[in-house]
Amino acid sequence: MRLIRLENPPTILGSAAVGSKKEFEGPLGADLDLHDETGTFGMDTWEKSESEMQRIVLNLALAKAKCETAELDAIFAGDLLNQCVGSAYGLLSFGKPFFGLYGACSTFAEAAILGSMLVSAGYFHKVATVSSSHFCSAERQFRFPLEYGGQRTPTAQWTATAAGSFILGKEGEGPYITEVMAGRIIDGGIKDANNMGAAMAPAAIDTLLAYFEESGNSPDTFDRILTGDLGREGVLITLELMKREGYDLTRVYNDCGLLLFGGKSQDVHCGGSGCGCSASVISGHIMKRFHSGEFHDVLYLATGALMNADSTKQGSSIPGIAHLVHISSHK
Numbered sequence: 001m002r003l004i005r006l007e008n009p010p011t012i013l014g015s016a017a018v019g020s021k022k023e024f025e026g027p028l029g030a031d032l033d034l035h036d037e038t039g040t041f042g043m044d045t046w047e048k049s050e051s052e053m054q055r056i057v058l059n060l061a062l063a064k065a066k067c068e069t070a071e072l073d074a075i076f077a078g079d080l081l082n083q084c085v086g087s088a089y090g091l092l093s094f095g096k097p098f099f100g101l102y103g104a105c106s107t108f109a110e111a112a113i114l115g116s117m118l119v120s121a122g123y124f125h126k127v128a129t130v131s132s133s134h135f136c137s138a139e140r141q142f143r144f145p146l147e148y149g150g151q152r153t154p155t156a157q158w159t160a161t162a163a164g165s166f167i168l169g170k171e172g173e174g175p176y177i178t179e180v181m182a183g184r185i186i187d188g189g190i191k192d193a194n195n196m197g198a199a200m201a202p203a204a205i206d207t208l209l210a211y212f213e214e215s216g217n218s219p220d221t222f223d224r225i226l227t228g229d230l231g232r233e234g235v236l237i238t239l240e241l242m243k244r245e246g247y248d249l250t251r252v253y254n255d256c257g258l259l260l261f262g263g264k265s266q267d268v269h270c271g272g273s274g275c276g277c278s279a280s281v282i283s284g285h286i287m288k289r290f291h292s293g294e295f296h297d298v299l300y301l302a303t304g305a306l307m308n309a310d311s312t313k314q315g316s317s318i319p320g321i322a323h324l325v326h327i328s329s330h331k
Contacts, residue, residue, distance in 0.1 A: 003181050003214040009331050010119040011172025014065025017284030018057045020161035026261045031284035033060050039161050046136035053132045053163040054090030061165035072096045073124035076111035079132050079275050086132055104304030105229050107131045108164060108279035109323035115168050116177040125170050132163035133274025156194040160260055160272045164279030175290045179326035183207045187319040193312040196273055197234025200303040203320035205241050207301060211324055219249050223295040228278025228302045229257030231271035256281040278302050296329040
């Protein structure tokens with residue numbers, strides 16, 4: 001059994017989302033708590049800018065949760081940069097026990113899984129989860145420096161300059177994290193680093209099928225089933241293959257990479273990606289709809305491509321992973 005039903009579902013006490021100019025100009029711009037027009041957040045390098053995003057978004061989430069830093073037992077955080085330096089430098093000043101995580105674009109869900117299990121078990125009372133990505137720092141590490149001016153392929157996605165954060169606690173009025181399921185590493189044989197959707201879709205399908213089988217729930221149980229971030233290519237693959245397995249997701253399914261940006265109007269090709277993409281969509285757009293009463297049950301399935309800057313150059317295929325979190329307004 002991979003599904004974990006949390007006996008004492010932790011409450012999402014507060015959440016926050018930040019982004020840059022491009023994210024603010026997208027369809028979900030109004031759901032950001034803060035944005036920076038320059039994308040620098042007052043820093044002199046892109047990597048420092050990403051660290052500053054993490055510091056800002058955690059402070060915003062703490063304020064919305066009416067929680068002091070001293071009340072946190074631990075911080076679970078990650079990013080796309082080597083050795084998770086975005087998180088390490090960004091969260092240094094908080095002085096709290098730190099779990100640095102790397103699950104690529106699935107990092108925010110991974111953080112939520114680990115944090116919620118430890119809160120539910122009673123080991124921690126309050127924890128923070130944080131995840132971020134920055135277009136410019138990611139391009140420099142994984143592709144080419146921006147000044148190179150390389151042409152992007154049609155299946156490529158746009159790394160979001162964004163961050164999201166949850167504050168999880170033992171007590172509170174909801175919404176709650178009620179179920180979690182860790183993903184397995186699935187390799188579909190895709191070697192194209194500019195087609196992350198196709199590389200990650202098999203992992204999303206694997207986790208979804210396992211969840212429906214073990215939980216007994218159906219797609220109709222949920223207001224939304226959200227992946228993050230498969231983009232247009234991965235969404236089409238997931239819809240088609242899930243339908244072959246007997247699950248029609250058409251009514252409830254969407255992808256954070258498609259929600260964050262405005263498609264052709266913003267020239268992001270297949271959609272958004274990056275640790276901060278789904279983190280900001282869930283922490284901002286989705287949580288606001290829980291608080292307004294529009295949503296009551298959301299299945300959040302964050303997907304990650306487990307490659308690095310060298311593995312694809314060496315001809316290796318790109319394994320994927322998909323971590324699942326069930327957010328509900330009911331315990």
